[in-house]
Amino acid sequence: MPDPDQIGKSIISAAPVSAPNAAGRLLRRILEFAIDGAEQLPGARSAAGRQLEKKGGVEDAIDGLINNHAALSGTQGFVTNLGGFVTLVVGAPTNLAGVALIQSRMVAAIAHLRGYDLDDSRVRHAVLTTLLGKRIVDDLVEKGELPGSPLVLATAPGIDRNLEQVIAQRVMTSLLTTIGGKQAIGLVARAIPVIGGGVGAATDSWNTLAVGRYAREQFISRRRLGNTVVREQ
Numbered sequence: 001m002p003d004p005d006q007i008g009k010s011i012i013s014a015a016p017v018s019a020p021n022a023a024g025r026l027l028r029r030i031l032e033f034a035i036d037g038a039e040q041l042p043g044a045r046s047a048a049g050r051q052l053e054k055k056g057g058v059e060d061a062i063d064g065l066i067n068n069h070a071a072l073s074g075t076q077g078f079v080t081n082l083g084g085f086v087t088l089v090v091g092a093p094t095n096l097a098g099v100a101l102i103q104s105r106m107v108a109a110i111a112h113l114r115g116y117d118l119d120d121s122r123v124r125h126a127v128l129t130t131l132l133g134k135r136i137v138d139d140l141v142e143k144g145e146l147p148g149s150p151l152v153l154a155t156a157p158g159i160d161r162n163l164e165q166v167i168a169q170r171v172m173t174s175l176l177t178t179i180g181g182k183q184a185i186g187l188v189a190r191a192i193p194v195i196g197g198g199v200g201a202a203t204d205s206w207n208t209l210a211v212g213r214y215a216r217e218q219f220i221s222r223r224r225l226g227n228t229v230v231r232e233q
Contacts, residue, residue: 044108066212
């Protein structure tokens, strides 16, 4: 199994946070890694294919993807949050990259199974937007800060060129807020390092499950049966 700590550090080093528009570059790099993969961590298409072969059906494969990525998210959360107060500062950006990578890979794999083209920029915008979760997306749509849900973005006739930066900033803020809240909840527990790791693991796993369920809801089937698009409820 790849070392999530090292993956997170390598991604962050590829997109320095001090650079202008760093949020967009960082998340673009994470998403590319999640979709295309590497020798240490096969990409979203490979993950989807393995689950489909193992489970024999799309919906069962999606179940497997969500459960596997929630478990992996918990593992990387545990790794990056171990060490108590010593890793409080160092672990946060690595944890952010790890969570974003795992959740992006899961959502992209679900979209792929449902018939979406992962090379389409609209679908990639939708994948990143899904990481925000239903409540935040609905709130941003209501305020006019997003043009629509992930499904709307994935199937829109066109995408505003400025939308990528808006999405990136919102996703980065959401991830940082989640990490900050997790650290606040676990602050006292972090005096005992293993307990601190447990807080991170539980939070990351729960958030990944929630994102997976939202992805399942949003990426309705576009698989074709003959010339007919099969839309699943």
